[in-house]
Amino acid sequence: MSGLSLPTSSGTEERLVTTSIWTIALLVCGVFLWIVSDVVLNGLAGLSISYLVEAPAQGGRAGGILPILVSTLSILAVALIAAIPLGLGTAILLAEFTRRGGTFPTVVARSLDVLAAVPSIVFGLFGNAFFCVWLGLGYSILAGGLTLACMVLPILIRSLEAAFRAIPDEYRLAAAALGMSRTRTTLSVLLPQAAPGLVVGLVLGVGRVLAETAALLFTSGYVDRMPESWLDSGRSLSIHIFDLAMNVPGGEPNAYTSALVLIVMLLLINGAAAWGADRWVRRATGTS
């Protein structure tokens, strides 16, 4: 909403529109609150320190989720380590090193939009064929993370590219007039300005990674033991929730508790991303 208080008329139309807008907004908030409160109310009872530091027992009905947390974070780490440099590089190439409106960036951008809309199960099949079989990684955290990196890349690139394009040309002109190379300009002047785009891309990407189930069934598998290397199979939290809710009789209370952990983890990671980006921007711009 803008900060202006525009004049309102007292007509029926005005009241109708106002009521509708508020109703829709309350509905959206209501659904969100319903989901969160459902998860919190049903999941909080099972949450304890031991739940976080113990291995699951009896197919997840008892015990904790430590190996699953480790697998989830490992898959996330692999996905981000692969996706962030590739995403940054591609976004910089598209926004800074190709001619605007040219054929190449347009074709790449359209392809990315299509990729972003591809169902995750298709990425799962691709990841299984390419990473697990062709590259011989088998069902592993590495294969799962790399598959998710492919899924996250389109979102990350597009939001970073938009952030770079939103930076006014005056900085590029100023840098050129000062005899600065395009590379230095991009790294020292433009990149800190694109940080908000990186955060948006990361928040969306991390959300997608943590929520992913289908693609991981094909790539990282669902073994719930503690993984010993990147090449071990590992079960992610979302798969654990799916398994408890669908395949394990009496697994529902723990499914709720795992869901609660997942939501809290998502919020913590997003908060950390925003905080980290802010710290980095302060350092990169030399402002204290």
Place this chain on the structure above:
Amino acid sequence: MKKERPVTSEEKKEPEAACCSPEPSCAPSPEPVAEDCCLPDPGLAPGCCRMTAEGVSVHYGRKKVIEDVSLAMAPGRITAIIGPSGCGKSTFLSTLNRMSDLVPGCAVTGDVRLEGESIFAPGTDLIALRRRIGMIFQKPNPFPLSIRRNIHLPLREAGTRDRETLDGITERVLRSVGLWDEVSDRLDSSAHALSGGQQQRLCIARAVALDPDVLLFDEPCSALDPISSAVVEELIASLRRQYTVVIVTHNMAQARRIAESVAVFWVQGGTGRLIEQGDLEEVFEGTTNPIVQDYIRGGRG
């Protein structure tokens, strides 16, 4: 805002910082100094470079924007380019440091020479060229970085790494634009927190830090309030004899106050042309061109 003191000569550029010495490419031309040169000025900083445009025409795609502009910009002098909007003044200015290269579809013919050497010669190092020919834009455009880093960054890129040297240069150039006393206690805060006039002076300091030979100003005061504008104008006037200055301005009174040479651009047949050039007095008092007479009279009123 604080009123600035004019810069004293001791604070100005040190003699060893001559603009033409460090690079072999900018050694003085072997030819004798061109014929239209004024006599060497005793107060001239040793590195001041002569710049000449010879038959410069610019096309944006098919559209011809300026045609056949030949103009000599004498070393250490302030040359003002005046004329109505859309007559190609800024376009012409952007050919002088080849910023025109950055505009898609922009083609320049003719030649621009800096101390006799063509800046359009094949293999010209654009990065080195733009360090020699600084440019200040209409809208102040400091980087969204700290004040300190705004000055350090281009210097580092030019090869100065030592922190003490960098800080020394920073203090010197900020003093030379009268900004030191205003910002010395907040060098690490964002340059965007400064006022418009302070930002523009920071941009001038940033350009001066690279120790250029020529400074190009593209209507540097037109986005500023009258008080800041006066401060910046005074600063530009103080750069005389230290740098060859070319300034595009809409403001006839400003041209009259600070310029020594004047070039008048005009649109004829849809294309910008140079219709009058010469010393300030010559153009403002003695022109016989009726268009120029009218324009100057209009600008006075």
